[in-house]
Amino acid sequence: MNPGPAAVAAVGERSHAVLRPLGAGDVEITGGLWAERQRINREVTLPLGAEQLERAGNYENLRLAAGTGTGSYAGLPLPFLDSDVYKWLEAVSWELGRGPSAKLEALAGEAIGLAAAAQADDGYLDSYYQVLKPGVRYVELPMGHELYCAGHLVQAAVARARTTGRTDLLDVATRVVDNVEAALGPKARPGICGHPVIEMALVELYRLTGDERHLAMAACFLDRRGHGLLGPGTYGPAYYQDDRPVREATSVTGHAVRALYLACGVADAFLETGERALLDASAAQWEDMVATRTYLTGGVGSRHRDESFGDPYELPPDRAYCETCAAIASIMWSWRLLLATGEARYADLIERTLYNGFLSGVSLDGRSFFYVNPLQLRASHQEPSNNRGSAQRAGWYRCACCPPNVMRLLSSLAHYVATAGERGVHLHQYVPGTVRAVLPSGAGVALEVATGYPWTGRVEVTVAASGGEAWPLALRVPGWCRGASLSVAGEERRDLAPGAYATVTRRGGRATAPCSSCRSPRG
Ligand SMILES: [Zn+2]
Numbered sequence: 001m002n003p004g005p006a007a008v009a010a011v012g013e014r015s016h017a018v019l020r021p022l023g024a025g026d027v028e029i030t031g032g033l034w035a036e037r038q039r040i041n042r043e044v045t046l047p048l049g050a051e052q053l054e055r056a057g058n059y060e061n062l063r064l065a066a067g068t069g070t071g072s073y074a075g076l077p078l079p080f081l082d083s084d085v086y087k088w089l090e091a092v093s094w095e096l097g098r099g100p101s102a103k104l105e106a107l108a109g110e111a112i113g114l115a116a117a118a119q120a121d122d123g124y125l126d127s128y129y130q131v132l133k134p135g136v137r138y139v140e141l142p143m144g145h146e147l148y149c150a151g152h153l154v155q156a157a158v159a160r161a162r163t164t165g166r167t168d169l170l171d172v173a174t175r176v177v178d179n180v181e182a183a184l185g186p187k188a189r190p191g192i193c194g195h196p197v198i199e200m201a202l203v204e205l206y207r208l209t210g211d212e213r214h215l216a217m218a219a220c221f222l223d224r225r226g227h228g229l230l231g232p233g234t235y236g237p238a239y240y241q242d243d244r245p246v247r248e249a250t251s252v253t254g255h256a257v258r259a260l261y262l263a264c265g266v267a268d269a270f271l272e273t274g275e276r277a278l279l280d281a282s283a284a285q286w287e288d289m290v291a292t293r294t295y296l297t298g299g300v301g302s303r304h305r306d307e308s309f310g311d312p313y314e315l316p317p318d319r320a321y322c323e324t325c326a327a328i329a330s331i332m333w334s335w336r337l338l339l340a341t342g343e344a345r346y347a348d349l350i351e352r353t354l355y356n357g358f359l360s361g362v363s364l365d366g367r368s369f370f371y372v373n374p375l376q377l378r379a380s381h382q383e384p385s386n387n388r389g390s391a392q393r394a395g396w397y398r399c400a401c402c403p404p405n406v407m408r409l410l411s412s413l414a415h416y417v418a419t420a421g422e423r424g425v426h427l428h429q430y431v432p433g434t435v436r437a438v439l440p441s442g443a444g445v446a447l448e449v450a451t452g453y454p455w456t457g458r459v460e461v462t463v464a465a466s467g468g469e470a471w472p473l474a475l476r477v478p479g480w481c482r483g484a485s486l487s488v489a490g491e492e493r494r495d496l497a498p499g500a501y502a503t504v505t506r507r508g509g510r511a512t513a514p515c516s517s518c519r520s521p522r523g
Contacts, residue, residue: 016274017339020421022437024097024163027414031432033454034413037359040366041410042095042104048367049088049407050107052396058085059111065118065127075398079128080145080195084400085111086152089169090159091407097163098411108160112169115153123175125153138183138191142230142240147184147193147221150176151201158204159412170208177205181213186220192229193221194240195258199265200332203272215272222246222269222278225262235306247277250284252293252309256301256321257401259309260329267336279340286337288312289330290349297360298353299373301326317375324361324370324402327353328409335416338428344500347428348479350416354429355454362406368393369403420445424472426501430459443467457481474501 029035053059057074058081064073075081092108095101119125126146129136138146150173157173160166180198184191202218205211226245228237237243238254241262252259263282270278292312294300299322302310307321331350338346360373370393377391396403419426420437425445427435430453436446446465453459461475477484479499486493486502496502 018342019419027417029431029433045366061127062114062118065130082149083152086156087404090156091411093159094411123179142194147198148195151198154201196262200268203268251288256326263333298357320374322373327357426474472505474503
């Protein structure tokens with residue numbers, strides 16, 4: 001289905017994307033700030049993640065489900081600890097796509113073995129229910145997180161299949177998906193998960209397998225949302241976006257990570273089906289978020305009580321929740337809308353959030369993490385019981401959604417740099433590195449990018465291989481950048497429009513862009 005190993009999100013051959021993501025190995029970040037973050041992630045954070053998952057009991061939970069564990073179930077009363085294992089596995093999978101590592105492959109193999117052993121004969125897999133509530137399946141949907149865990153498993157399996165070609169985890173994941181389909185699929189009992197993620201995961205699985213059932217199930221879960229299936233819960237149906245049908249949801253409400261993972265699923269469904277109502281709603285929602293509910297840092301979700309978006313302009317700097325996962329989900333959503341529309345504003349928000357709302361979530365040594373990222377910290381507002389509001393980053397969390405989410409974004413970061421397709425090659429994010437792409441004409445092209453970004457605004461792009469033909473090279477002029485100029489073979493263009501792409505079409509050569517006197521994208 002996919003032309004090659006592709007990205008977070010890739011798109012199918014019949015996709016309605018106007019920009020095409022590149023394959024997993026087509027962009028390499030070779031230096032600068034992000035290469036160093038990726039090095040630390042690979043060498044320190046990912047091995048540390050495996051240790052923490054063992055220490056926190058996530059692995060023992062799977063052993064207990066397999067009947068080989070000896071301890072007690074860890075993490076009570078949290079039903080979603082399996083998802084941390086899968087998010088970490090996804091991160092390791094992208095990392096193995098960046099380069100082989102016997103150590104990481106061994107660690108991944110261990111975790112995959114645990115998941116495979118825990119899987120029931122009929123394909124069901126969720127250690128919380130298998131160990132603590134055997135026989136209870138898919139009935140505690142508002143807060144049970146069964147499909148959420150399944151969704152993260154699918155994402156990890158797709159990443160592993162794309163980068164390594166190995167289908168061991170994919171075999172586990174597709175059996176889980178079959179089990180979910182039998183219980184809650186389009187022809188089964190109507191139900192949805194209180195925490196979205198399976199929607200985008202199923203679209204991604206469809207892109208890998210080409211199996212229409214997976215796309216149909218994603219569409220079914222989206223269509224069922226907004227009709228009160230989950231009940232009022234503690235915080236009302238808006239908490240899990242069950243208050244309005246997705247095509248009528250033009251503002252962001254409720255739990256921020258839930259809202260944004262669902263938004264990714266909506267955008268993904270548009271990319272594969274072309275149903276305009278999905279894109280229109282998603283774009284309106286994005287505008288509402290950026291205009292009224294986004295911090296300067298790109299962080300989102302202001303309320304602690306239910307980890308939710310607040311009212312419009314309810315953006316207290318000191319009580320900002322700004323969960324690291326929400327920043328990551330925002331980046332994932334903007335990426336999908338960028339593919340769908342080609343509009344630079346989505347790449348702008350990715351940049352703003354990467355440097356300011358996401359990067360704060362992990363320490364420079366890669367060993368500790370913020371869950372909450374306020375713009376101002378008041379000592380009296382700390383919540384030391386869960387470290388969520390602590391002034392210090394923590395090595396791990398009881399609810400450890402953020403650390404492995406940081407890991408998977410860093411290991412997959414190269415996906416967000418460039419696209420290639422009918423409109424030529426687009427550079428969306430500026431990092432020192434190389435880009436290789438095959439254009440629809442079959443021409444193989446290569447770029448080399450040199451820049452001190454974000455510390456300086458000068459970006460030098462060399463066309464190392466042109467494929468023997470002329471094609472457009474589109475360079476994003478950041479929305480914050482005034483007075484940008486572009487120099488191509490001695491010819492200079494001045495005062496480029498910010499928040500748009502400056503396009504060059506010629507044979508070979510070198511372009512320098514986009515800023516003559518730049519501020520950096522740092523806040
Ligand atoms: Zn989180």
